[in-house]
Amino acid sequence: MADDPTTRVGVDVGGTFTDVVLHTADGGLVTAKVPSTADQSVGVVRGIETACERAGIAPADVDAFAHAMTVSTNALLEGDGARTALVTTAGFRDVLELRRQDRPSLYDLDAEKPDPLVPRRRRFEVDERVTVDGVETAVDEADVRALADEIRACEAESVAVSFLHAYRHPENERTAAAVLREELDVPVSASHEVLAEFREYERTSTTAVDAYVTPAIDDYLGRLDDEVTERGVPTPRVMQSNGGISSSETVREHAVTTALSGPAAGVVGASDTATGATEKDGLVTFDMGGTSSDVSLVRDGAAERTTDAEIAGHPIGTPMVDVTTVGAGGGSVAWVDSGGALRVGPRSAGADPGPACYGKGGTDPTVTDANVVLGYIGPDASLGGDLELDVAAAHDALAALADDAGLDDARAAARGVYRVANANMTRAIRRVTVERGHDPRNFALVAFGGAGPMHAGALAADLDVDTVVVPRACGVLSAYGLLAADERHDAARTHQVALADADPGSVDSVYDDLVEEVLADVADPDAASVTRAVDCRYAGQSFEQTISIPAFDPETVAERFHAAHEDAFGYRLDDPVEVVTLRASATVERDPLDVAYEGGGDPVSGTRAAFFDGDYRETTVYDCRGLAPGTEFGGPAVLDGRESTVVVPPAWTGRVTPDGTVVLEGGERA
Structure with missing residues (x-):
């Protein structure tokens, strides 16, 4: 195992919040949650400074910094990556356009596939040919230099090179890439370096994605390096989609490996904290953040991985943790469709202005607003440690939704939003379990993210799952996973x-x-x-x-x-x-985190009305920091924490393990 430094920090950037976990030399665990910013590096630095202030140390006392971000994912989802050119074998210019012959939605006559990342006007052909047996026509360097002038003229910010059968015989591609790197002052991604595997479309798509996101990743990490170095914090090591961390320099050369950086960190954190907490065959990890929910499987202590994934409709063939994502998070906006049905997501209120209850000017009703109206989030909660709740604004937003949906009042609308969001997430869990031949009853549900533990009990009951595991750092578990992740290539x-x-x-x-x-x-x-x-x-x-x-x-x-x-x-x-x-x-491998946890004091902080079994009932409220190891309690209950809230349905029981993990057991439908 590698020698681990004594003080390390993990920072995960989400769509709404930036999560921070600081592990101190004495085994202490300090967490922080700050709003994400347009320039993610600003929120990252702010989060590190907040965590260090709470721990009573200076940022310069941090020995190691691990990071997960959404720069690559955002570039793909929002379509604002680099202006990319593609250089390919003559006759194969349109491989990105032709794709595969399958349809995204078989019975939808209006279904459309996403536009290629590289438009046809920036796709260039080279006279060369390689078969599986070797080079038949060598590439002419003079042709490539002439092509470089055309690429320069179209103002490309990056170049992808993908030649036929370069996975087997990369000589021609290697030559072309070398010439383009010499002639052009932009990043060049070569398919034999990105994905040396057959299947022309998937290899070309993965290479195009790498070229598309490389300038954004390079610019962001360069800017972040400067910001943290100025404060004495080490250069970040970055979480890759495969669930392992790597150096900033390596990631900047292989940007496509960060496509699922944040979700992978969450799965690693769930596996590290929940494996051993139950006797189940495996874990279903459920990460519900502000923008979306991510679901994955852990079997035999290892996260399921795949090399067949898509983001925004673009195939990526590099190894990554197998994550299923749905657009249902705490910030997901509820709305009424043209048929009068209540819908939730995929649009999100984000961090600014955010849900109505944030009191920052937002008026759209969200899942978080519904949880406030249902009593799961208390009026005194401080979301993210700094945001004061505006309960009246949440009620107003849900009341407006009730008018649009023909419902009685804000409470009825909140119940509907909660159920619709849960239905979306239940389908995602079934996709990674039932549809793949796994019985969800044989797994424990690990709930984390800012909103995950509020919905986990209801989801488990719907799926007949009788065990829910809520890690101590559940609200910032992806950041915790960064500290537990091994280096992997x-x-x-x-x-x-x-x-x-x-x-x-x-x-x-x-x-x-x-x-x-x-x-x-x-x-x-x-x-x-x-x-x-x-x-x-x-x-x-x-x-x-x-x-x-x-x-x-x-x-x-x-x-x-x-x-x-x-x-x-x-x-x-x-x-x-x-x-x-x-x-x-x-x-x-990294040495296991040695986390000290004591808890103690009076964990009961009061009661409040919360919605269970079709009506509002007075519910015991616990302060998570007062739950000592060995504490047992019964539902209905609400556990209030700094970054997350745990909802315990009636007929369920809970216990606290020695490391502060909460294990809920039940199984009756909520």
Whole structure:
């Protein structure tokens, strides 16, 4: 394991709040939540300074800084990334436009696919040709230099280079990229460096995404580096989509790896704090923030990962934590559609002006406003530690919604908003469990994010899940996950061959190259452990499954693939098995966080009316800071914390573990 510094800070930027967790030398855990800012670095610095002030230390006393941000995601969702050019093989200019032949919504005649990140006028062709067997037509450097003049003339801010079969023979692409880097003063992303795997569209899309977000990531991290260095804070190490952290320099060279930076940190934090808290087979992680809710699975102590993901309709083939996202967060706006039905999201009130109850001028009714009206958030709550609630504004916003929806009053509208938001999130949980062959009753639901613990009990009851785990730092768990995350680097290369014909020597040679590649990015290669995996499929199948292997042995590979296929799909075949892609990962484990927790005092802070079982009833309110280890309580109850609120339905019970985690048990429908 790596030598961990004594004082470290993790900062996660969300759509509404920027979350901070500071782990001090004596095992103390200090949290902070500040509003996110348009320039994310401003909110990050403000959050670090707030946490340090609460801990009684100076920012310069911080020994390490880990960071997760939404710069890449925002660029893709909002369409404001770099002005990108694409250089590709002659005849393949339109691969981004042609995409795949599937339709985003089979029965929707008006469904449209998103526009390519690179418009046709900035897509350029080069006369070169490579097959799977080698180079047939070498690229002419003079042609590429002439092309550089055209790219310069179109004022491109970055360039993506993706040649046919460059994953197998990158010589032509390597030459073209080198010339463009020499001729142009803009970032150049080459597909064999970004994603050395077959499938032309996915590889080109991933490379285009990398080029599209690289200038924004480079500019942001450069600006943040200057800001924190000025205050004596170390350069940040950044969370990647694969659930591992990396140096700022490495991330700036591989920007696409940050596409799901924040959600990945939350899954890591949930796995670190909740694994071992129950005897369940696995965890369903449920992160409900201000803008959206993210759901993922943790099995056998490891987060589920995928290489088949999309953001804003753009495929990304790099490894990432498998997260399903729905547009239902605390700031999601409730509205009435043309048919008179009550809807929630995906539009969000954001941080400025935010929900009506923030008292910053917002008038749109949101999920947070509904929770205020339902009594789950108390009138004295201080959201994010600084925002004072405007309860009257929340009631006014819900009353206006009730008029639009034909409901009796603000309370009826609040109940409707709460139920609709829960229905959206329940569907997301079913997608990662039931639709993938997993019984949610065999999992514990780990609730975190500013709004997650308020909805978790109701979601668990709807899904017949009888255990909910709420980590101590639930309101800022993604920031906590940054401190618990290992350093991780991945590499892959397509090596397509029938398993029966695979030459172990040739396969091992590819693995040697991959291991060398991942270790080159590791800060301390001597501390790294390397794992190998292989993507396999039955002959004739279109998609693969990834299986871990200690070493390449055809018999072991076949046995593990058959078992994995049967586990995922319920059957195995006698058909020949194909090897498709080889993978290697290097991991440097971090020492476990030593977190001191005592709690104590009188945890009961009073009572208030909250909505349960179809009516408002007087409910016990606990102060989370007063819940000592071993404390037990029953529902209905509300646990008030600095960054989050936990709602305990009737007939559920709760207990506090030695590290401050709250475990709720029940199972009856709320």
